[in-house]
Structures are given as C-alpha cells and as structure tokens.
Amino acid sequence: MLSPEQQAAKERGISLYKQEKNAERELRIAAEAGDAEAQFYLAQQLRQLELNKALDSKESVKWFVASANQGNLLSLYQLSHNVKLCVVASVCPKGEKSWDEWHQEFKKTLMEKFASNDLQQLGELNDWVAESDVVGEWFHLQDELRYAKNHRIEDTREWLVNSANQGSFNSLLRLALDDGDKLCAIVEDCPKGDKTQREWKLEFEKIAREKIASGDMEAAYLLYVGNSDFNMLITSAEGGYPFAQYQLAESYSAGDGFFWWFGQRRKEINKWYKRAAENGYPRAMIAYAASIYEDNGDLSISRYWLEKSAKVGDSNGIGLLAREYASNPNYYGFPFDMVKAYGLTLFLAGLNK
Known part of the structure; x- marks a missing residue:
C-alpha cells in the first residue's frame, strides 16, 4: 500500500504522462514501492524514450514484467503484443518468459477477469488500445475479448x-x-x-x-459417467443420490435395462422418479407428475409434485404451473385461475432477469 506521499507522486506522474510530459521521476517513486499501475506507466514512459533513441537501456521491460506479474492487464498486453521479446522459451535468457508465454498469460487473465466479472481493467484496456495509432490493433483486441468472454478459465487444460x-x-x-x-x-x-x-x-x-x-454415492454416479458402467448408476441410485435416481428413471424410460414385461419397467420408472422427487430434485418432481398423468394415475399426486417443484423455485415448474392455471381444461385438474397464472408469470420473469 502506498504512503500518502507515494500516492500523490503516482497521481502526479500519471497526470504528467497523459499530458505527454516527462513523468519518470514521479512514477518511479510509486513503481519502486510496488504499485502495478505506476510500474506500467513508468514502463511506457521509458519505452517511448527507448523508441526515440533517448535511452539505450531496456529498463522498460523490467517494469512491464513487474507490473504484469501483479496481473496488470495493460502490461500483459504490451508484453504479449508490442514489446520485442525472445520468441522460443528454450532460447530465452534464464528467468525470462517468451512472447508466447506472456500471450498465454494475457489470455488466461482476460478469462479470469470475465469469470470474476472484474470489468474495470477490461474497460481501461479497451479504451487505451482504442487510442493506439496501430491500424487494426483495436479490432484485433475485440476478437481476443470475445474469445475470453466465451471461454471459461475452468475449461483450460x-x-x-x-x-x-x-x-x-x-x-x-x-x-x-x-x-x-x-x-x-x-x-x-x-x-x-x-x-x-x-x-x-x-x-x-x-x-x-x-x-x-x-459411502460417497456421488462418486458412484461420476464413475458411471467416466466409464459408462450402468451398474454404478444403479449403485448410486440405490445409495440415495438424487440425481442418479432421476437419471436411472430417465434411462429406464429410454429403454435401457432388461425387464420381462412393460408394466415392470413403468413401475421402476415411477419408483425412481418418486425417490428422486422425495430427495428434493425438482426435475424429478416434474417428471414424476407427468409420469403419473401418463399412467392415468391419481392426478392429486401430479398436482402435489408440480406445486412442490414451483415452491422450491424451479423455473420449469413455475412455468408449467402458470400454464395449468391459465388453461381450461388442463392436464392435472388445477382450477382455472388467471390471477395465479399472471402472478406466477411475473415471478418467473423476475427470476429470469
């Protein structure tokens, strides 16, 4: 954290830099104190002097790296786009990253910013690159931003x-x-x-x-996912894992498993939908209600489970219940009630915002 004097020097330095005046002395005070933003602006100031042949050193890279190592997007952008660095990691001087390594770090940081909804630096980067004199640089950045927004950091190997x-x-x-x-x-x-x-x-x-x-029955279900062992799905369902119970009912409904007669299959389907519903899984509540209807069963059971799915906040359940109240006749025998239908529709619209 900067002292009041260091903070004041940083603010003066950034102001001078934006006025295209020499801000090296002020920026160096905050940069040497570890401030990533000041390190970026100092690196930019030094790089301009280097490009204008006013400086022979490559001190700017040192400050870009210091700032980038703290996650500063602007420094990461410069290192991965504009600063001349070694290209192949194996031939880089010891301790230095290649251009490609910095580019991967830049892309990863973009994804992290979108994942955490940290949009301030993304906006600053966008505005800063928009002022660039390099033709096409801003348009290229838009492609990178779109990619980062549509790809989760969790998806990277x-x-x-x-x-x-x-x-x-x-x-x-x-x-x-x-x-x-x-x-x-x-x-x-x-x-x-x-x-x-x-x-x-x-x-x-x-x-x-x-x-x-x-006794971890979720692990049994994931083992079924990992190696397609149907017995593991049964083990997980019998062990009480609600999602496995629902999936087992769905699998039986799709024709998986062997049964001597159709009635036995329907009995197992309803059994597992019911168990998953009783264990609190909303999609199973809706499926069990529909299955009872298909079997010409007790519609009071269907009404109970559809209402239950809506009460636990499931958007599909709320939408289906609203449709039931708005329809006359309807599937499950709910009374025609446009007030309830409208109220549920408004509530659903609020959930989807």
Whole structure:
C-alpha cells in the first residue's frame, strides 16, 4: 500500500504522462514501492524514450514484467503484443518468459477477469488500445475479448491439471474423459504435472472406488459417467443420490435395462422418479407428475409434485404451473385461475432477469 506521499507522486506522474510530459521521476517513486499501475506507466514512459533513441537501456521491460506479474492487464498486453521479446522459451535468457508465454498469460487473465466479472481493467484496456495509432490493433483486441468472454478459465487444460493435482475429483473426471494433449499421449512426454488420458482415467477410477467404499454415492454416479458402467448408476441410485435416481428413471424410460414385461419397467420408472422427487430434485418432481398423468394415475399426486417443484423455485415448474392455471381444461385438474397464472408469470420473469 502506498504512503500518502507515494500516492500523490503516482497521481502526479500519471497526470504528467497523459499530458505527454516527462513523468519518470514521479512514477518511479510509486513503481519502486510496488504499485502495478505506476510500474506500467513508468514502463511506457521509458519505452517511448527507448523508441526515440533517448535511452539505450531496456529498463522498460523490467517494469512491464513487474507490473504484469501483479496481473496488470495493460502490461500483459504490451508484453504479449508490442514489446520485442525472445520468441522460443528454450532460447530465452534464464528467468525470462517468451512472447508466447506472456500471450498465454494475457489470455488466461482476460478469462479470469470475465469469470470474476472484474470489468474495470477490461474497460481501461479497451479504451487505451482504442487510442493506439496501430491500424487494426483495436479490432484485433475485440476478437481476443470475445474469445475470453466465451471461454471459461475452468475449461483450460492448465487450470484442470492444476485443480486435479490439488485433489479436485470433478477435474479428474474431465481429464479422464478428455483426450487432451495428443502429443503428450503419443510420445509420453507430458508437461510437468500433466499425464496421458489413460493415466488420468486410472487415477480417477482408483479415487472413485475409494470414495464409494466410504459411502460417497456421488462418486458412484461420476464413475458411471467416466466409464459408462450402468451398474454404478444403479449403485448410486440405490445409495440415495438424487440425481442418479432421476437419471436411472430417465434411462429406464429410454429403454435401457432388461425387464420381462412393460408394466415392470413403468413401475421402476415411477419408483425412481418418486425417490428422486422425495430427495428434493425438482426435475424429478416434474417428471414424476407427468409420469403419473401418463399412467392415468391419481392426478392429486401430479398436482402435489408440480406445486412442490414451483415452491422450491424451479423455473420449469413455475412455468408449467402458470400454464395449468391459465388453461381450461388442463392436464392435472388445477382450477382455472388467471390471477395465479399472471402472478406466477411475473415471478418467473423476475427470476429470469
């Protein structure tokens, strides 16, 4: 944190820089105190002097790096777009990153900013690049911003590998299902911390079985997802995992599993929809209500579970209940009531904002 004197020097320096005056002395005070924004503006000031041949040193890179290492987007942008750096990491001087490494860091930071809804620096970067004299630079940035906005940091392999190595079971599953770095798999020379898909899958299955042995039924469901073992779906459902119970009912409804007669299949479908509904899974509540209707069953049961899904805040349940009240006749025998239908529709609109 800057002292009042250092903060004042920083503000004076940035003001002088924007007036195209020499601000090196003021900016250096705050930069040497560790302020990332001041480090960026000092680097910019020094770079301009270097480009104008007023300075021979490459001190600007030092300050860009110091600022970028604190996550400053403007410095990351300069290092990954405009500053001349070594291109191939293997030939860079010891301790220095290549242009490509900085570019990957820049893209990752953009995704992190969007993921955390931290839009201030994104706006500053956009405005700053818009003032650039380089033809097409701002348009290129728009492409990078669109990419970062539409791709989650959680989807990058680097993030998944790091997360899996810290014990994230869901990340392990995604790596077990992803063919990932094909070159790594072929030559069996993976980046540090990474593994081939087969190795990730073996580790995932080992940990999953350990979790199942200790009673973790979500792990049984994820093992079903990971290796398509239908018995694991049954194990998870019988162990009380609501989503597995719903999925088992859906699978039976789609024709999976063997039954001697159709009535037995329908009985199992309703059984698992009901169990998942009783365990609080809203989609199962809606599905169970519909299944009772399809079997010409007791419609009071259908009404109960549709209302229950709406009460727990499920948007599909609210929409279907509004439709029931607004229709005459309707599927489940609800009384015609436009006031309730309108109220539910307004509530649903508020949820979707």
